[in-house]
Amino acid sequence: MAVSINSVPTTDQLPVVVIGAGPIGLAAAAHLVERGIEPLVLEAGPAAGSAVRDWSHVRLFSTWGEVIDPSAEKLLAPTGWVRPDGATYPTGGDWADKYLQPLADVLDDKVRFGAQVTGVARAGRDRIVDSGRDEQPFTVHVTTADGQEERITARAVIDASGTWSVPSPIGADGLPALGEKAAAEQISYRVPDLKDPAVRARFAGRRTAVVGSGASAFTALAYLAELAKEEPGTHAVWILRRGIGASTYGGGEADQLPARGALGLRAKAAVEDGYASAATGFRTEAVERGADGRLVLVAEDGRRLDPVDEVIVLTGFRPDLSFLSEVRLGLDERLEAPTALAPLIDPNVHSCGTVYPHGVNELSHPEKDVYLVGMKSYGRAPTFLAMTGYEQVRSIAAAIAGDQEAAERIELTLPETGVCGGAGLFDEPENAEQSGGGCCAAPSTLQIGIGAPASSGGC
Structure with a gap:
């Protein structure tokens, strides 16, 4: 009016x-x-x-x-x-x-x-x-x-x-990584629709980095795993700023939102079946373009990943x-x-x-x-x-x-999430075993994929 x-x-x-x-x-x-x-x-x-x-x-x-x-x-x-x-x-x-x-x-x-x-x-x-x-x-x-x-x-x-x-950038410090803007044509910030022929062609038979640890990252990993079953050469590299523990994939069967739990289990299967590998404790500082046009992600600690064709940033x-x-x-x-x-x-x-x-x-x-x-x-x-x-x-x-x-007046009762692993604890894995709530057992250490050993901290 x-x-x-x-x-x-x-x-x-x-x-x-x-x-x-x-x-x-x-x-x-x-x-x-x-x-x-x-x-x-x-x-x-x-x-x-x-x-x-x-x-x-x-x-x-x-x-x-x-x-x-x-x-x-x-x-x-x-x-x-x-x-x-x-x-x-x-x-x-x-x-x-x-x-x-x-x-x-x-x-x-x-x-x-x-x-x-x-x-x-x-x-x-x-x-x-x-x-x-x-x-x-x-x-x-x-x-x-x-x-x-x-x-x-x-x-x-x-x-x-x-x-x-306003999607968050790839940079671990909350700001765009060096080279992120220059590589914009190969970086997306949304879960891809792989039923769209043009989008499917962008990822089929190619190597894609997926950055993030939430439901959107799980979805992208699951989608890329399905694509990999049909298109040889398709592979995802899952970039996590933390290690991999029991809570990395969410609440699983304990999640009172069953579809969310199932989504995490699909992401876990993508890794265990070899359609995705994981780079843990990897905090991106720079995105470099190689002579072949592919992208190399560089971590704050100097680690460099093998080149990828595309990057999907799902960091919130x-x-x-x-x-x-x-x-x-x-x-x-x-x-x-x-x-x-x-x-x-x-x-x-x-x-x-x-x-x-x-x-x-x-x-x-x-x-x-x-x-x-x-x-x-x-x-x-x-x-x-x-x-x-x-x-x-x-x-x-x-x-x-x-x-x-x-x-x-409160007129709502929410379901329990069944998910553990506070984001603030990933540098202090010993705290993960001491955190309150009691809904999960202490996470175990798991070696997986590329890079440093996973810690027992959350996802």
């Missing part, structure tokens, strides 16, 4: 701007509608779930029953929408086409596509000014698909824009905070997550168990009525679940509506 200079609505008559029409942004809109509050969802892409569509070929490790928000389902039900089988696992494409787009269609003009948010501020106040700050509405700066600029006035802002647009994502520079955020200095949330999700501390359900109290900032939700609320931390985001926006919508009791 664009407000003209001549109209001066009260703050509670203004919409709540939601940034991003992904799963959590659209769920936020559904909860606001349920509360009688007008949302306006601004999506930079051309369709609902634009980021999800980028990995449409990847199957979720959560079932349909875990990725549909209850308030969103209430909006969809009167339209004749048929709920998918709750026990089955959707792909990203399924999620976007069978749930997110129908939800956006129901919300109708409450969702705008091709609307890139470039700034958020208090009307007439930069971040320095204290006087009258909380009484001012927000002004949201938007650039449309045709390059036009707009200003939208809002009572609150919920940023559900995610982290997909980080939030884009640039357009929030004029609002006052309280963020953890390491994770870039809300200060009160960070201790609950910090991979340097948590090696087992769950992330506690949380809501408005953990997601509030010094700037009143601005919230980061969904994957963006986790900053650089991994293991976000859609169910967590749905609970976040339920709580926030209740708070905006003035229902503090509902906002502070």
Whole structure:
């Protein structure tokens, strides 16, 4: 809703701007509608779930029953929408086409596509000014698909824009490795769709480095192993900054998200069957191009890997905070997550168990009525679940509506992860045996693949 200079609505008559029409942004809109509050969802892409569509070929490790928000389902039900089988696992494409787009269609003009948010501020106040700050509405700066600029006035802002647009680089210090940008044509930051003939040709019969230790890396390894069975000469080199231990491949059969456990076991099979080898304790410092055009990864300790044709970097994502520079955020200095949330999700501390359900109290900032939700609320931390985001926006919508009791009530029980191995312990393998939680036995040492012996630390 664009407000003209001549109209001066009260703050509670203004919409709540939601940034991003992904799963959590659209769920936020559904909860606001349920509360009688007008949302306006601004999506930079051309369709609902634009980021999800980028990995449409990847199957979720959560079932349909875990990725549909209850308030969103209430909006969809009167339209004749048929709920998918709750026990089955959707792909990203399924999620976007069978749930997110129908939800956006129901919300109708409450969702705008091709609307890139470039700034958020208090009307007439930069971040320095204290006087009258909380009484001012927000002004949201938007650039449309045709390059036009707009200003939208809002009572609150919920940023559900995610982290997909900012993948982490290959450099172990968090910055691009020397030569990484120059080798951009041979480096990708997404799980490849090997059913696409052009993408398949890029990796078939070639040697590919996969950098990362999470579910995305597992998926890439599993995909490349399947390709290797059909295309001789295809091989993956798995680059891990840590050693290999019992927790490297996730929770396996102990994981209460069974598909995630199975994914880790597929990655393990890829290595054990010889379709992938592992370089452990390898922290990339440089990417060099040989005379033949292939790439050589160089570690901080001077180790050099055999040349590869392609590199897939799956080292996580980080939030884009640039357009929030004029609002006052309280963020953890390491994770870039809300200060009160960070201790609950910090991979340097948590090696087992769950992330506690949380809501408005953990997601509030010094700037009143601005919230980061969904994957963006986790900053650089991994293991976000859609169910967590749905609970976040339920709580926030209740708070905006003035229902503090509902906002502070926890309405979610998360499954145990069954996964151990805190990221902060990889330099101190002896700590892995002492870490709390008790969900796993002490990991064993395993010699595998290229490079130094694996330690007993986590993945």
